[in-house]
Amino acid sequence: MQSVSAIIKPFSKRFIGGETLPEAIETLRRLKKEGFMTTLDFLGESNLSRVDAQKATAEYIENLNVLKKEGLDRNISVKLTQIGLDIDENFTKENLIEIVKVAAAMNGFVRIDMEGSPYTEQTLRLAVEAHKKNRSVGMVLQSMLRRTSEDAVHLLKEAIPIRLVKGAYKEPPSIAFTDKKDVDRQYVTVMKRLLTSGIYHAIATHDEKIIKEGMAFVKKEKISKDSFEFQMLFGIRNKFAKQLVQEGWRVRIYVPYGEFWFPYMVRRLRERKENIWFVIKNIFRG
Ligand SMILES: Cc1cc2nc3c(=O)[nH]c(=O)nc-3n(C[C@H](O)[C@H](O)[C@H](O)COP(=O)(O)OP(=O)(O)OC[C@H]3O[C@@H](n4cnc5c(N)ncnc54)[C@H](O)[C@@H]3O)c2cc1C
Secondary structure, three states, rough: OOOOOHHHHHOOOOOOOOOOOHHHHHHHHHHHHHHOEEEEEEEOOOOHHHHHHHHHHHHHHHHHHHHHHOOOEEEEOOOOOHHEEEEEHHHHHHHHHHHHHHHHHOOOEEOOOOOOOOOOOOHHHHHHHHHHHHHOOOEEEEEOOHHHHHHHHHHHHHHOOOOEEEEOOOOOOEEEEOOHHHHHHHHHOOOOOOOOOOOOOOEEEEOOOHHHHHHHHHHHOOOOOHHOOOEEOOOHHHHHHHHHHHOOEEEEEEEEEOOOOOOHHHHHHHOOOOHHHHHHHHHHHH
């Protein structure tokens, strides 16, 4: 029988923008032609050696330079465990600040992805510190976490741009909503708060019902379509994303690339039972 990774690999092509940077650049070019904005994510997480964390930091900086050279969006998404959070917070801060400095110098932007709850507190702290030094950095909040409404209030006071997501990590009920209805309810409440904050935020979801509720709210409150953006993951709800662009909404696609795609793919599979069925069918075929 094949390994799980070998079975998932063909399926991963749908969700990953390329295994190498040149492949990812091609994907970004195509998306740009279609009217999308993009953010590039160099896949990787949980680096346990300083050397690997420094290599990842260098790769992010290289990404920014290549994006600038290619005339593409100078916008990247970074995971803090990839640049040292499992090793040392100060070391991570130095790496993050270095990346943000390069982004700021070219008028670019760094979004700090939010990982599982063991990292929430440190990630928020580092984001606030990095933002105090340089405003070219933003944060992610997950509506599945009970604490998120309060975190939103705190980050709004600091005027930090937020990407709002539902949350992709398995969390204990003591800190996270287990019922999808509660996750969605908090998403909508926080979304409305963000949209009326006067800060440029990102509404990151493929949930058509929530997106439509956001659009209706924006219309009712006479909020400019340019004052925020929708975000979606590469390979999910493509037609719907294109439709939004055609209707004049700002849409950014999150494009992951690299060889370390396995944990990212597992999160994408878990989100939808049809994806899991696909893998199971292939196990029995293989
Ligand atoms: C741009 C972006 C950045 C993100 N960054 C983070 C982050 O930093 N931290 C974090 O925890 N999470 C992140 N996420 C993931 C997020 O938390 C959710 O896990 C993911 O977006 C699925 O939730 P949903 O909002 O689309 O709603 P859901 O209710 O899960 O899905 C709504 C609809 O979207 C489609 N859909 C959703 N997921 C899939 C899938 N995997 N395959 C096929 N169709 C699908 C289906 O049609 C589904 O009915 C990010 C998501 C986006 C869009």
